[in-house]
Amino acid sequence: MSRTWDIVGKTLITEEGALKIAGVDLISGVSCKAPYEWSYRTGSEWDFNTEGRGYTFQVIAYDFGIKHNILRRLASYGCKITLVPSSWPASKTPKLKPDGVIFSNVPGDPSAVPYAVEIVKEKIGKVPVFGICMGHQLLGQALGGKTFKMKFGHHGGNHPVRNLRSASVEISAQYLIKKERSLRGFHLKLVMFRNHNYAVDPASLPDGVEVTHVNLIDGSCASLAFPQMKLMSLQYHPEASPGPHDSDP
Numbered sequence: 001m002s003r004t005w006d007i008v009g010k011t012l013i014t015e016e017g018a019l020k021i022a023g024v025d026l027i028s029g030v031s032c033k034a035p036y037e038w039s040y041r042t043g044s045e046w047d048f049n050t051e052g053r054g055y056t057f058q059v060i061a062y063d064f065g066i067k068h069n070i071l072r073r074l075a076s077y078g079c080k081i082t083l084v085p086s087s088w089p090a091s092k093t094p095k096l097k098p099d100g101v102i103f104s105n106v107p108g109d110p111s112a113v114p115y116a117v118e119i120v121k122e123k124i125g126k127v128p129v130f131g132i133c134m135g136h137q138l139l140g141q142a143l144g145g146k147t148f149k150m151k152f153g154h155h156g157g158n159h160p161v162r163n164l165r166s167a168s169v170e171i172s173a174q175y176l177i178k179k180e181r182s183l184r185g186f187h188l189k190l191v192m193f194r195n196h197n198y199a200v201d202p203a204s205l206p207d208g209v210e211v212t213h214v215n216l217i218d219g220s221c222a223s224l225a226f227p228q229m230k231l232m233s234l235q236y237h238p239e240a241s242p243g244p245h246d247s248d249p
Contacts, residue, residue, distance in 0.1 A: 021197065022149065026108035027116060027134075030065035031086035038083055041076040042069070057099040060084055064116065064134055065106035073239040074102070087115060090122035100128040103135030105237070110137040110147045110198055117141045128230040133196060136233035140200035140224065143209055143231075150220065153197035154236075160216040161223075161236065169216065172236035196235065200224065 038061075056078035061071065063083045074081055082096055093101065101123050103116075110117070120142035123129050131139040137147050159172045199220045202211045213223035213234070224233045 021108050023109055023112050025112045027064045027086045027106050027113050030106060032063045032083055033085060035082055035084045035088070038071045038081040039075055040068075040072055042072040056080075058082070058097060059100050059102060060093050060096055060098040061102045062086060062088065062104060062116075062119070062135070064104045066104035067237070067239065069239045070102075070104065070132065070237075086113075088119070090119045093123065093127070098127055100130060103129065103131040103138055105133030105135060107196070108134065109149075110134060110141055113138070124231060125229045130231075131233035133235060133237065136224065136235045137196075137198055137200055139231060139233045140205065140221075143224075143226065144204070144206050145209070146201045146204040147198050148201055150197055150199050150218075152218070154215065154217075154220075159236065161213045162216055163213055165212055170213075172222070172238070199235070 057080065059074060059079045059081050061074070061081055061083045062085075064086050066083070071081055071083075082098075084093075103120055116138055120129070120131075120135075120138045124139075124142055129139065131137075141147060161170050161172045162168070163170060202221045205211075205224070208226055208228055210225045210227075211221050211223070212225045214220065215222045215235075220235075222235045225231065
């Protein structure tokens with residue numbers, strides 16, 4: 001039996017290692033095909049916000065492969081959410097009268113999706129924007145910054161990040177993927193940590209953009225803020241489930 005599991009494990013590692021992401025557009029294959037509204041919230045055990053649960057904010061979420069728990073958390077904090085496809089023209093968003101726009105996560109290379117960067121550029125300065133994971137990297141590029149492939153990506157559920165504004169440390173979660181598959185007669189439920197192999201280069205960002213959080217393992221940029229443009233972003237996932245919630249107030 002142990003021999004069989006050794007073979008299964010080696011097969012999974014080989015398959016995961018063969019995945020290529022550099023220069024590959026992974027967004028278009030996972031984005032929704034048409035706009036739709038989201039209203040599901042997280043359960044009562046997630047109610048960190050005590051300010052009530054009425055819909056207050058109209059949010060447009062660009063679906064680059066967005067995690068559902070991001071949407072649930074937004075809904076729980078009083079957001080009415082409309083998801084739009086990754087290629088949804090920025091010129092159409094004003095018709096929905098958003099209070100803010102969020103650019104979501106997806107694994108992959110931000111330099112492989114220039115069309116997404118252009119959409120982000122068109123929204124900066126016109127409406128409050130927030131990016132998470134890939135959305136954070138796209139915001140960095142849209143501001144004129146550069147992204148780069150890390151020597152060692154961030155993979156796992158407990159990465160310490162320092163909040164430079166408060167001098168506190170938050171335990172963060174990186175991207176979590178759940179899969180079910182059959183292999184050699186076994187039905188496997190897998191939990192894999194893949195995020196993220198790319199990061200924003202802070203030195204390439206223009207004046208006025210603030211790095212608010214850094215990863216304490218390697219000092220890489222974990223969050224950006226540009227108050228003048230009403231812009232914020234996070235590289236990690238405060239809504240992780242399972243995962244730590246230090247960054248989810």
